[in-house]
Amino acid sequence: MKKIALLFFCLALGGEMLAQAKKGVIRGRIVDAVDKTFAPGATISIQKLPDSTVVGFTMSDENGVFEYKNLAEGNYRILVKLTGSALLKKEFQISASQWEVNLGNLELQPESIQGIEVKGEVTPVEIKQDTVEFNARAFQTKPNATAEDLLKKLPGVEVSKDGTVKAQGENVRRVLVDGKPFFGDDPKLATRNIPKDMIDKVQIIDQMSEQSQFTGVDDGNREKVINITTKKDMKKGTFGRAMAGVGTNDRYEGNLTLNRFNNNQQLSLIASANNINSQNFTLNNAIQGGGNFRGGFQRIAQAFGAANPNNSNGITTVWSAGLNFNDEWGKKWKINGNYFFNHSELVVSQNTKRQNILTDSTFFTFQNNDNNTLTGNHRLNFRIDYEIDSLTLLRIIPNLSITQVDYNNLSVSRTLNSNQLALLNDANTENISENNQLNFVNQLLFRRKFKKKGRSFSSNFFFTNTNQEGTDFNTALNRFYTNGTINNERLIRQKATQDNGSLIYRGGISYTEPLSRRHNLEMNYQISNTNNLTDRRVFDFDEVGSDYLLPNPQLTNNFDNNFISNRLGLNLVTTKLKYSYTLGFAAQIATQNNQDITRNTNFRREFINLFPTAQFRYNFGKNRRMRIEYQGSTNQPTNAQLQPVPDNSNPLNITVGNPDLKQEVVNTIRGNYVSFNAEKFRSFFVFFNVSNTINKIVNSTTITPFGAQVNSYQNADGVWNAVAFAGAGIPLKGNSLVLSLATNGLWNKNISFINDARNIANTYTIGQTARIVWNFKENLDFNLSGTLNHTSQKYSLQPQNNVSYFTNILVADVTYTFNNGLVFGTEVDYFANSGLAEGFNQNYTIWNVSLAKQVFKDKRGEIKVRVYDALQQNIGISRTTTETYIQDVSNVVLQRYFMLSFTYNINRFAAQRQEQERMNRMMFGR
16 A cells, blocks of 8 residues: 555656646647648647657647647757648747747648658657547557557557556457458457557547448447558568577467568468467457356356456466458458467466355355366458449358367365354365367348438348357265264266257348438348257266266256347437437347257247437547447346256256246446547546346355255346446656556446345445556656555345455566667566455565567567566465355466577568669659
């Protein structure tokens, strides 16, 4: 706490000192040199001389006038840039005798093919309608940096430890390269594999939906997209990076990124291998489907999904490789395709303490787990655009994924009551599973725009087929105690086979008709058919036959779930200069058919749902926007939640479905506000999301006197979820010293039933983060951040078990490059926990340090020595709180190792040579 308080004090003091030093004013007017008209919207950068440090930005108004205040005494250079015009630069001075400088009319010349961009004289940012464009060369990064390192420098952009990117408070869903997909929709594959050296611009886009882009009618559905544009001299040639490293404790790391660009034809190869928990892809994209599959897919998702930013969920070995290509065949065809493969092994050894909350008492479970998970995944994706004519487009998007998961877990547990801490039960369990999944998805989109502006027709067809097969072996010895004496003992040896399938058809049409210049009517219809089949067969071990030969009818089930819906909707879209709004309404008729084939039981339900929608978007001015929307939706229960058959993978924690479950009805209201001040280079954004769920599918737990529990599901009302986020980017000294502040709040009201008693759990979380990025010339790369989170949990059944705890993180990341090619880097992560269970409140520091030497004449090579966790303090601690339990987990994690690595940058280009030859022919006739 003291360290974080000191961080905020230093940031505030530094900002105050800088504020007191700025006094001068610079004014002027931007004029087009050709027709002598005013030039609005030009971006003006102010640089401090002699080191060309950028101290601020502004833009010319509708009359071409600009003004920038609070300049300290000294020499400066002004850079002016407008699309289509050459870069204009002019020097001036602020002194005690001249605090106000008027540069008069500054004339912009047309952009020339002979224009030369001098190092340090680049425009850091340009505003283009719904796009904020950053010039990569204006933001210094450490040597051999990636796109992720560059994004961390940009105001309003946040990158978490796991690689998730947020821009202006919203999650970035896709990262494009030169406007084209890069390995599908996995942002991490782009941000962690593209070298910073190849990047020219980073564009943060509020991208309209595909339908809006086609019709020109803004339906208000937008998402944050980042587009990385490559440097012009890298449009044709081969470039990339190769790295290999070996370390102590048998640690190793290797990465390869290779790109071959030939104008519109792009080919990229990535490969990686390591056993140091470095994962350059998103696991959720690697494992698709499996939501109804009991076995390896759920376990591997849980194992990886629980990982915190410190890699505290075991040790992972990863081998991966992928190939991505983009091409254009003539003027009508655009092709994107990629193949990605990964093989990973996760080894986990963990200790768990769980406090289970009952209606009138609590009990404690202590568990030790050792498990090993092997995952292999192949993904093949395509995107094909065929432009039939200038008004008609056909898009085909087929995807194929094949996944195999092998899981082995050994578990030892014991349960004690909370009064005398008497032993209630203990268990020794082994689970072994082998699971395979095949997932095929294909989407067709046809769009036709008519000559009348705003009139359009589109149709789409979506098909997915998922097949999952698996075999589980479960061996468990369970003992139950009364007054310290064994009351009952049970040995389970079972084999379970599963054959699951999911088939989804969905088709729809949409027609947009302009009612007037500002009003459009959109009509749509959609039909959907979803069929899920689960066939689970369980066999007990036969001691006589020494095999699993005895069918277990109580645990065996063949279950078929079919859901058919028809939905008709109507939306009125109004678009005006300052604002736009959408008012819509949809009606859905749905039928759910559940068939328990094993027990010859059928049940059928019909639903009629009304879905009102509303959206309002307001533009306060340049780069200030607000959006508020309401949406209604439904969620269907899964096969696992419906089928009334016990799953006894853990005999002390049995799960059984409920065939009487109703569908969930969710009402959501969300909104955001974004402000970007180009003059001061400041950003501010607010985001909130509030939802209420009717007939929420919640847990219902029955606990025996021996501490065993049976889990099921039932519907309940009164479930609420709310999240709010506010952030600000404040430049303290141009873009060389930037302070980012972020505040987040979370409230969850969940319902559960424990021994038929209704339990209400309210969770409150509030957090504050401060981050400062300091780019001092080109030698020093400095990042400092602090985060403080407080969580409290309150229960209606057992208020004496209410909990409150803090988690604090302080991170300092510094890289300094010496003139002789030496590069020193250090990263210190300090973690402090309080309020957790005994033995879990530990403060620890992870210190990573490196020393590198750039080699070869052009510094293409780098030899580096790196130490991870130099203080050997890394521990894996996490807390999970639900409406029925509080759980603290400690994992065996990756600790200190030394790594020696060599990195080589590959750069072979033809563009520069060809351009020079073309210039020579134009200028000299040769």
